[in-house]
Amino acid sequence: MKIKFIYLIFISAMLMPSLAFAAANPLERLLAGNKRFAAGIPARKEIGKKRRIELAKGQHPFAIVLACSDCRVPPEMVFDQGPGDLFVIQDAGNVADSVVIGSIEYAVEHLHVPLLIVLGHSGCGAVKTTLEARRRPAGNVGSITDKILPAVVEARKSGKKDIFNEAVQDNVKNACSEIVRRSSIIQKLVAEGKLRIVAAEYYADTGKVEPVLSGSRVPRKK
Numbered sequence: 001m002k003i004k005f006i007y008l009i010f011i012s013a014m015l016m017p018s019l020a021f022a023a024a025n026p027l028e029r030l031l032a033g034n035k036r037f038a039a040g041i042p043a044r045k046e047i048g049k050k051r052r053i054e055l056a057k058g059q060h061p062f063a064i065v066l067a068c069s070d071c072r073v074p075p076e077m078v079f080d081q082g083p084g085d086l087f088v089i090q091d092a093g094n095v096a097d098s099v100v101i102g103s104i105e106y107a108v109e110h111l112h113v114p115l116l117i118v119l120g121h122s123g124c125g126a127v128k129t130t131l132e133a134r135r136r137p138a139g140n141v142g143s144i145t146d147k148i149l150p151a152v153v154e155a156r157k158s159g160k161k162d163i164f165n166e167a168v169q170d171n172v173k174n175a176c177s178e179i180v181r182r183s184s185i186i187q188k189l190v191a192e193g194k195l196r197i198v199a200a201e202y203y204a205d206t207g208k209v210e211p212v213l214s215g216s217r218v219p220r221k222k
Contacts, residue, residue: 004025019063026062026115027198031209033080038207045082061087063115064107066175068094072204073121079084079209093126094118096175096182105185108195116195118179119209120172121202127151127168150174165201169212172199 036042064087065075075081075088087107089100096118107113120127127138130148137145151171160166176199180186190197199212 034209037080067113116167
């Protein structure tokens with residue numbers, strides 16, 4: 001079964017879309033939050049006792065974020081969301097192994113989350129380690145670089161000038177592909193239109209999340 005991915009295309013939007021529209025559209029809600037974060041004007045959030053009591057009764061996240069463990073990429077802050085809003089999965093290099101895919105399956109099947117965003121980032125140390133390694137790293141780090149290596153190989157073959165960032169983006173796309181390929185649950189939900197998968201990259205210098213498009217590197221926005 002051939003799975004076609006629709007990669008995220010960012011469109012111009014107002015900094016603060018209507019609350020009704022943002023609440024009804026998980027992707028727009030994330031985009032609006034990232035714009036607030038990049039602009040340095042985060043929204044006020046309920047993080048006190050009242051919210052803790054609400055969350056103790058159950059979780060209802062509106063999006064899943066698979067991101068790198070890098071401490072400079074905290075998903076809730078990058079998307080300006082509060083406790084209970086996001087189902088966050090983080091590992092070095094935002095790679096998709098069985099535990100990660102199982103966690104996503106839990107979120108989409110039991111919590112009915114309609115959106116998954118796989119978020120790479122500029123300056124990713126895991127990708128840089130893979131790119132610069134002369135041999136497979138010792139210990140369990142090698143299991144991470146094994147996952148990233150195909151993206152590095154693709155980037156080197158691309159002929160692009162910025163091989164590092166090309167590898168970051170190829171790694172995000174490969175993770176999206178592997179998540180669907182290895183999960184019949186996710187395949188079914190994508191086919192039924194109940195789950196949308198988005199590939200994106202976070203740029204630490206601007207604070208912006210930008211799309212990763214299949215087959216080409218995306219020009220950076222200033």
